[in-house]
Amino acid sequence: MTIENKKGWISWFNPFKYGTDRWMYSLHRLTGIALGLYLIAHVWETSNILNGPITWNKIMVDLDYPFGQHFGPLILSLILIAAAYHALNGIRLTIVENGLMLPRPYRPEYPYKAKSTRGLNDVLKIVLGILMIITAAIGIIYIYTGVIV
Amino acid sequence: MQEVALKGFGEVVKTVTLRIRRYDPESGEPPKYVEYKVPVQMGMTVLDGILYVKEHLDHTVSARYSCRMGICGSCGMIINGRERLACQTQILELGKDLVKIDPMGNYGTVKDLVPDLTKLFRNHESVKPYVIRDEEEPKGEYLQTPEQRESYAMFTDCIMCGLCLSACPTNATDELYLGPQALAQAFRYISDNRDLGLNERLNVLDSKHGVWRCHFSGACSDVCPKGVDPALGIQLLRQLLTSNVFVKFEQKGAPKGPDRKSVTGVS
Ligand code: SF4
Numbered sequence A: 001m002t003i004e005n006k007k008g009w010i011s012w013f014n015p016f017k018y019g020t021d022r023w024m025y026s027l028h029r030l031t032g033i034a035l036g037l038y039l040i041a042h043v044w045e046t047s048n049i050l051n052g053p054i055t056w057n058k059i060m061v062d063l064d065y066p067f068g069q070h071f072g073p074l075i076l077s078l079i080l081i082a083a084a085y086h087a088l089n090g091i092r093l094t095i096v097e098n099g100l101m102l103p104r105p106y107r108p109e110y111p112y113k114a115k116s117t118r119g120l121n122d123v124l125k126i127v128l129g130i131l132m133i134i135t136a137a138i139g140i141i142y143i144y145t146g147v148i149v
Numbered sequence B: 001m002q003e004v005a006l007k008g009f010g011e012v013v014k015t016v017t018l019r020i021r022r023y024d025p026e027s028g029e030p031p032k033y034v035e036y037k038v039p040v041q042m043g044m045t046v047l048d049g050i051l052y053v054k055e056h057l058d059h060t061v062s063a064r065y066s067c068r069m070g071i072c073g074s075c076g077m078i079i080n081g082r083e084r085l086a087c088q089t090q091i092l093e094l095g096k097d098l099v100k101i102d103p104m105g106n107y108g109t110v111k112d113l114v115p116d117l118t119k120l121f122r123n124h125e126s127v128k129p130y131v132i133r134d135e136e137e138p139k140g141e142y143l144q145t146p147e148q149r150e151s152y153a154m155f156t157d158c159i160m161c162g163l164c165l166s167a168c169p170t171n172a173t174d175e176l177y178l179g180p181q182a183l184a185q186a187f188r189y190i191s192d193n194r195d196l197g198l199n200e201r202l203n204v205l206d207s208k209h210g211v212w213r214c215h216f217s218g219a220c221s222d223v224c225p226k227g228v229d230p231a232l233g234i235q236l237l238r239q240l241l242t243s244n245v246f247v248k249f250e251q252k253g254a255p256k257g258p259d260r261k262s263v264t265g266v267s
């Protein structure tokens, strides 16, 4: 009898032994799930305003400092990095998944390095990576110092 | 000259352990790993290693192979965590003393390293991998320039080894997903200037488990042993479908077929 040998969802998070695109795919999934969970928590958090200003203020303080005063800003910074990555990589995917900035059919030559995951696609990754660092840096500076760069 | 090239050939360089996933359908026991010590010579491939085990250590180890030269596409397996052809992977090149060999994932396992490729062939068939024409009987040859032929030639190199489906993370959770192999072949025919079958293939491609399901993780193109770059085929197929969306596919039999020029650069 033939048995199942499905890799399952766990393989979404196994980028090892493949290329950069697979790493970015895994990160995209991970940040997507994190942002989804954050969104639910965020809606729940802000819905507490319905219970009056006293509850609201208490929730704000509790959430900011549940494990010491560094926890709130840290989580917020991580979410910010995740959001910047997810948004910018989403733009890259929108471009390349519509066949733009990809090579046209070519003649494969040994050792058969695929061109679709390299070339202009790599340039896009670098540009968006730089944008991501800038975006995240601006946000994190604001979170920690309140200064808008 | 020849002596230099052959120097060291045939000598045992070191002993490597092959850790093979065994599954015996008759015993009904879950798969388990069994280790075999194999003396490795220069140039010895993983397939040679498996055959050594079969000859000298355990006759019951099963694997599928035929050509031993990367042409038939029978010997796909997961070697040290990556999809590879066993006959194209030299043991010494892996640089490890332990080589872990698993059957391809996302397919059923028939026995040991033998995957059940029914899904691969079913998906391939479903995209109608042949030139579709309007007329009942051909009246002459269908002409093609060298450039037109070159514009899809790379996708004809597919040997149907199925490694790409095993590496694909979408296939890992969506059993019905067409997969990189079938989608790249769909593009190969749709972008062929002799073909008029876009409409006939559309209901399969433009479906929940079709071309839009790809997330471009590029793993298929990373592992493809023939450089087919199926991920490129899928993205270009999407471009072809979206750029033709205003050109009403219902004009069936329109002699020119879809606008290929914007996608392949050749009309
Ligand atoms: S596209 Fe490449 S990896 Fe996929 S079946 Fe064809 S030859 Fe194998």
Ligand code: FES
Pocket: B064, B065, B066, B067, B068, B069, B070, B071, B072, B073, B074, B075, B076, B085, B086, B087, B088
């Ligand atoms: S045995 Fe034919 S491809 Fe490996």
